[in-house]
Amino acid sequence: MSSLVTPPQRIIVVGNGMVGYKFCEKLVSKNQSGAFAITVFGEEPRPAYDRVHLSAYFSGTTAEELTMAPISWYEQNNITLHLGELVTDVDPVAKTITTHKGEIFAYDKLVLATGSGAFVPPINGVEKTGVFVYRTIEDLEAMLAYAPKAKTAAVIGGGLLGLEAAKAAVDMGLETHVIEFAPRLMPRQLDEAGSETLKKKLENLGISIHLKKSTTAILGEEAVNKMTFADGSELEVDMIIVSAGIKPRDEVARKAGLAVGPRGGIEVNNQLQTSDPDIFAVGESALHEGMIYGLIAPGYEMAEVVVTNLIGGEKSFTGFDMSTKLKLIGVDVASFGDPFCTETKGHPIVFEDKVKGIYKRINVSEDGKYLLGGILVGDASSYNMLLQTAKNKIILPPNPEDLILGARGGSAEPAGAGVMSLPEDATICSCENVTKGTICSSIVSDELSDVAGIKKCTKAGTSCGGCVPMLGDLLTATLKEQGKDVKKVLCEHFSYSRQEILDIVKINNIRTYDELLDQYGKGDGCEVCKPAVASILASTWNELILKQATIQDTNDRYLANIQKGGTYSVVPRIPGGEITPEKLIVIGQVAAKYSLYTKITGGQRIDMFGARIDQLPDIWEELVNAGFESGHAYGKSLRTVKSCVGSTWCRYGLHDSVGFAIQVEERYRGIRSPHKLKGGVSGCVRECAEAQSKDFGIIAxxxxxxxxxxxxxxxxxxxxxxxxxxxxxxxxxxxxxxFLMFYIKTAEPLNRTSTWLNKMEGGIDYLRQVIIEDSLGICEDLEREMAFMIETYACEWKEVVNNPELRKRFQHFINTPEPDPTIKFRQERGQVVPVVK
Amino acid sequence: MIQAQNSDASLSEVTTWFKAAEVSAFPENGGACVKYQDQQIAVFYFARRNEWYACQNMCPHKQQMILARGMVGDQCGEPKVACPYHKKTFSLITGENLNGECYEIQTYPVKVENGFVYIGIKE
Structure with missing residues (x-):
């Protein structure tokens, strides 16, 4: 055997409670190479057991079942376990400990997991027979042995542990009283009303609750038979369980000269080192920033921190959420975040049902946006959701009371089925096959802050780009979950949202992109902000978009839809899908003359493909002369209002759906919006116009x-x-x-109405309030703005056709009138189609 | 005024200055396509900076003759053009694709003299 092997580091753990055990378990899992030799001292005669569920011992759970791990586990993991041995001294200089047997052991690192003992207040008579503390299995065994002689028990302390002890007393068949000094039960977790609800519940179970009672003396000859209180009252009892709090076991540390708090507890830093860097303290004996953590979860977290640091990693303990949920004698009690609104200013929302014994309180921040904390008694089913909402600073819905009451009345739809409601494995980018989970975890782990970063790291959105708005939503939602401030800015050139820019444009009477960029933006702009601002300017002033041709997307710049091969398609408006034979013939003649491929679209009109850029004005001249107008198939604007044949011809029709569709389509034609808009009108419930799949649908x-x-x-x-x-x-x-004007004014760029609604806080109910009940008081403005758009409508193509300057722009080359020589067609099913390179 | 920002095609390598068109023929803050022999060259006028750039008209992504109709702008100050088809963006200085993809475009030096725009060609 080689003598060059480094001897293992000697780790001594003082205390074999739950946290001491968890420390061993965590260290063992990291000790594959045998770098540590672990020795554990526990003063109790049995290995670590589950103290949290101690009261189960009274309802039949055995000590073995409560045990964290059997003695054999320590052997298997080469842990030397000394049970029933109390460590009496630590010598930080010699780096040794001494046990009550006088044995001395040396350590390299020492972990103090000495826990806490019951705090026993100095009451006269507290030493009498029949007075117990509630802490260890030995305490419980002693109580069980004494209980048959007793009839009435009083628990001193109405906190969490006290109520656990009360349950134990009930389980032992005793008439049980709880004595609490404070004016309410569980004063650290509950407010008065919550305490009152819990008190009623406990009283129904036969437990007498005495609040604002200060015990002055415990009387009795040998054994206890009576307690007296400061208010002069008395209570005859023959057994008392003291559960008035915990006291950190810091005697050894104190003796060794380690720093301890004025009210007890071994002082530790964020690495849980005591004033001696080779000595750590964890669990209820550790005093971290003035705080003793009397819960198990922070104790385990502390164990993790020490293990990580011992193996050379870096981890800090920076405090712990003290939210708790427990079942006390069958009653749900939970308290989370800031239950009393003491740390942060906020407003409580309270629900109380005295019949069922339910009390719920949530504290909402002053601006109504965040959940600060709350209290639940009698029904804690929403605890986890509420805790997450508070912890992650999730923005609250407009009616936060729904969180504790559930949605009521009218609204069957969830308040916002946004992108975050999708499952993790939902495919967001189907081109690159990227899931929501991949995107969200990349946002977190790669610390992404923009969509460009998501594209780079995940490839999502790099092909067709159809998912890009969703990427933006995922980014915003994920950052929000992380508690980061997110502002939906347009792009790197404008630190404003679309809605803000719309307001800026309107208020400051800004008419051009350049003016806006000069005054409110920076740089040269880009392909994101230019079309967005172009749309805003069009939606506000309704001026001919070609006045600012180079900020338009190519489709808007040439008032036609670009297709493969570099040619465009031409779609005249056919409102409601109604067209005369004469006009149909014109379309046919124009298509034949310019060799255009024709197809009926999904929106009940006719699309002519294959027009060269230089042909567009000529084609449109013929169409305009025949009475056609632009169909705006190229714009983020109203496309079609589809109709069924309606009551004029159809034997089922109730109203003239065609006539109404034409009226609606002509009303909103040409209006620029954040995304395209489609409508439908059906003449009866058979819904042949498929209106329910449109941005707006009307059914007779x-x-x-x-x-x-x-x-x-x-x-x-x-x-x-x-x-x-x-x-x-x-x-x-x-x-x-x-509705349409509200959408135009408030949606983000390239969000259809459905996406806009899905993101809207308050959902469809909120939308109804705004549009029908005028809850924001803006309906008059919306109507006026829409009336302006309708009045100022002009056919773009008619203007171009009649304007020689504008017509000149429709050519492929700037230095020669010849067309793009690379455009090639072939024949397919009797029509032209592009030859794709 | 003489100006050429291109790093790929330095001025010294230019063998021909092709006289493309009058300045007034080009749109401000946008592009236009110039035919030079069998080539199509997109020329962009950044009026806000008073700078000119030129690149191949074909977008390498789907081989479409289109970049001249793309929107111009900047990414962190770097002048760029976005293809109208799928919004692939390219630096007008280096020709590099700015979406992190591997294809790139050819760029050309541009100069303006006596009201005319010239494109620097390396034969």
Whole structure:
């Protein structure tokens, strides 16, 4: 055997409670190479057991079942375990410990997991027979031995442990009293009303609760038979369990000269080192920044921190959330975050049901955005959700009371089925096959802050780009979950959201992109902000978009849809899908003349493909002369309002759906919006126009029209939601005016109405309040703004056709009139199609 | 005024200055396509900076003759053009793709003299 092997580091653990055990378990899992030799001293005669569930001992759980790990586990893991041996001294200089047997052991690192003992207040008579503390299995065994002689028990202390002890007393068949000094039960976790609810519940179980009682003496000859209180009252009892708090076991540390707190506890730093760097303290004996953590979870966290540092890693203990949820004698009690609104200013929302014995309180920040903390008694089913909401600083819905009451009345739809409601394995980018989970974890681990970063790290959104808006939403939501401040800015050139820019444009009467960039932006702009601002300017001033051609997407710049091969397609408007034979013939003649491929679109009109850029004005001249207008198939604007044949011809039709579709389509034609808009009008419930898959859908009823909103087909189909019923024509148009203008003014760029609604806090109910009830008081403005758009409408193509300067822009080369020589066509099924390179 | 920012094609390597068109023929803060022999060259005028750039008209992503119709802008100050088809963006200085993909475009020096725009060609 080689003598060059480094001897293992000697680790001594003082204390074999839950945290001491957890420390061993964690260190052993990291000790594969045998770098540590672990020795554990426990003063109790048995190995570490589950103290949290101690009261189960009274209802039949055995000591073995409560044991964390049997003695054999320590042997298997080469841990030397000394049970029933109390460490009496530590010598930090010699680096040794001494046990009560006088044996001395040397250590390299010492871990003090000495825990706590019961705090026994100095009451006269506290030493009498029949007075117990509630801490160890030995305490319980002593109580069990004494209980048969007793009839009535009093528990001193109405905190968490006291109520556990009360349960033990009930389980022992004793008439049980709880004596609490404070005016309420569990004063650290509950407020008065919560305490009151819990008190009622416990009283129903036969436990007498005495609040504001200060015990002055415990009387009795040998054994206890009575207690007296400061208010002069008395209580006859023959057994007392003291559970008035815990006292850190810091005697050894104190003796060794380590720093301890004025009220007890071994002082530790963030690495849990005591004033001697080779000595650590964990669990209830450690005093971290003035705080003793009397819960198990922070104790385990401390064990983890010390193990990590021992193996050379870096980890700090920086405090711990003291939220708790427990079942006390069958009653759910939970307390989380800041239960009393003491640390941060906030407003409580309280729900109380005295019949069922339920009390719920949530504290909402002053601005109504965040959950600060709360209290739950009688029903703690929403504890985890509430805790996460508070911990992660999730923005609250507009009616936060729903969190404790559940959604009530009317709204069957969830308040916002946003992108975060998707499962982790949902594919966001189907081109690159990237899931939501991959994207979100990349945002966190690669510390991404923009969509460009997501594209780079995950490849999502790099192909067709259809998922890019969703990437933005995931980014915002994920950053928000991390508690980072997120502002939906347009791009690197404008630190404003689309809505803010819209307001800026309006208030400051800004008419051009350059003006806006000069005054509110920086740099040269880009392909993100230019079309977004172009849309805003168009939605606000409704001026000819070609006045600022180079900020438009190519489709808007040339008022046509670019297709493979560099040619464009031409779509004249055919409102409601109704067209005369004469106009149909014109389309046919134009298509034949310019050799265009023709196809009926999904929106009940005709698309002509294969037009060269230089042909566009000539083609449109012929169409305009025949009475056609631009169909805006190229714009983020109203496409079509699809209709069924309606009551004019159809034997089922209730109203003239075609006539109404034409009216609606002509009303909103040409209006630029954050994304394209599609509508539909059906003449009866058979819904042949498929209106429920549109941004707005109108369906005839016996009494009028039902209005549906925020549906779409596309990559993520969503049915439109019934918004209002049995409307007359005028009201229907008024709601549509408001709805569309509200969407135009508040949606993010390239968000369809469905996405906009999904992100809207308060969802469809909120939208109804705004549009129908005018809860924001903006409906008059919305109607006026829409009226302006309708009045100022002009056909873009008509203007271009009649403007020689604008017509000149429609050419491929700037230095020669010849067309792009690379455009090639072939024949397929009797028509031209592009030859793809 | 003479100006050429291109790092790929340095001025010394230019063998021909092709007289493309009058300055007034080009849109401000946008592009136009110039035919030179059998080549198509996209020329961009950044009016806000008073700078000119040129690159191949074909977007290497899907081999479309289109970049001249793309929107111009900057990424952290670097002048760029975005292809209208799939919004692939390219540096107008280095020709490098700015979305992290491996294809790149050819860029050309540009100069303006007596109201005319010239493109520097290396034969």
């Amino acid at each position: 009823t016996e009494k009028g029209w039902n209005l549906f909103v925020c549906g779409n087909g596309g990559a993520k189909p969503q049915h439109a939601i019934l918004f209002a019923t049995d409307l007359d024509t005028e009201t229907c148009l008024r709601y549509l005016d408001r």
